[in-house]
Amino acid sequence: MWMRVSDLDRMFGVMDLLNARINSMFGDYDRSYGNDYGGCLVTEGTPRTNIYDAGDHFEIMAEVPGLTKEDLNLRIQGNYLEISGTRKTDAPEGYKAHRVERETAPFTRCFTLPVDVDAEKVDASLNNGILIMTLPKTEAVKPKQLTIN
Amino acid sequence: MNNKTELVTREETTPVQSRQIPVVAPEVDIYEDNDEILLNAELPGVAKEDVTVNVDNGKLTITGIRKMFAAGAAKWAEFGDVEYRRIFSVPQTIDVAKVNAELRDGVLRLHLPKSETAKPRQIEIKAA
The missing domain is CATH 2.60.40.790 (Immunoglobulin-like)
Structure with a gap:
């Protein structure tokens, strides 16, 4: 039977989604920038x-x-x-810092x-x-x- | 020979969600003094209308959705549509009614004032 191109496309789309879900399971330790952007990492x-x-x-x-x-x-x-x-x-005066992540x-x-x-x-x-x-x-x-x- | 019997073409009956906007945690700075906790979160490109700050049952949820527009053929693109989302546990001593937030230059500044009873107090010793 002929498989329509849209079916194939949908199938790959679902695979991508699953891949993203699995990746995000491990990415939650820290911020998950990077992989979601197609591997385009900036220092x-x-x-x-x-x-x-x-x-x-x-x-x-x-x-x-x-x-x-x-x-x-x-x-x-x-x-x-x-x-x-x-x-x-932009650390305010007289405050105690709990977390400083911003560059x-x-x-x-x-x-x-x-x-x-x-x-x-x-x-x-x-x-x-x-x-x-x-x-x-x-x-x-x-x-x-x-x-x- | 074509033996299809449908009069009209079949609609897709099982729509599959195949695209998802990436969710990332924004970078934050958190400061505290005697009166308040101050949280600065980086949300570049997020409009004021697309930011939500929710305090519920000791959980502070910050979300922001950024929609980018393409201005031509992309030579390269390192950032795009994204959903910023981060959840924090907040102490019960925060006065939820007085929480206020401002968004300026892509940075969300969230002031979480402490309630009066939670502030440190200097106790004066009376001479007997």
Whole structure:
């Protein structure tokens, strides 16, 4: 009998779910970041990033909880991008610490983008602890619409 | 030859849940002084509406759901949709009615004030 592709797909989906469940049984000792993200591990303390290519610009997001725009430093040169930041401990005065898990060390992360970006037109904003950067590509590498004669 | 008799195509009768949003524990700092316990939890990307803080029967549950949007073809993605969830046991001395929380820059700050009877008290010794 023919097995439909959707059935196969569903079967693999269920297997993934089971796998995730079994993994999470062992991951509860500590925080379970890592495996759930497809094995993409970042060294402790470096913000995780997402990079999207939207045709005429790149969109870069980074997790920077607790940082204000004064704590962050962005540098762009051609296709080289550097994000660095300092974290201040927000431990209140006169309190006894029970648990300190949040990172307080400064960090730097560098990227080499596939093409040059226009450093003058870069836009960066912070939203709920996520840094969102829009980096327009230089005119020379932007996709062009061709008209057919 | 096709000998199927159904007039309409069969709907899937057993929907299977095959996708699950990963659940992770947020990183927290916990501080205490004579008046309150202060809990700072990192919830980057979670909007205020998507955070719930629940104190029930000595258990404090913090949850937050983050929904990310894709802004094009992903070159790489190290984080995405996630559910933050963490449960703590809180001492009975916490005044539940006065618990307050604020969310700023992706950090949830939760103030758990101690009830008056639980605060340390200096006892004055009277001269006889």
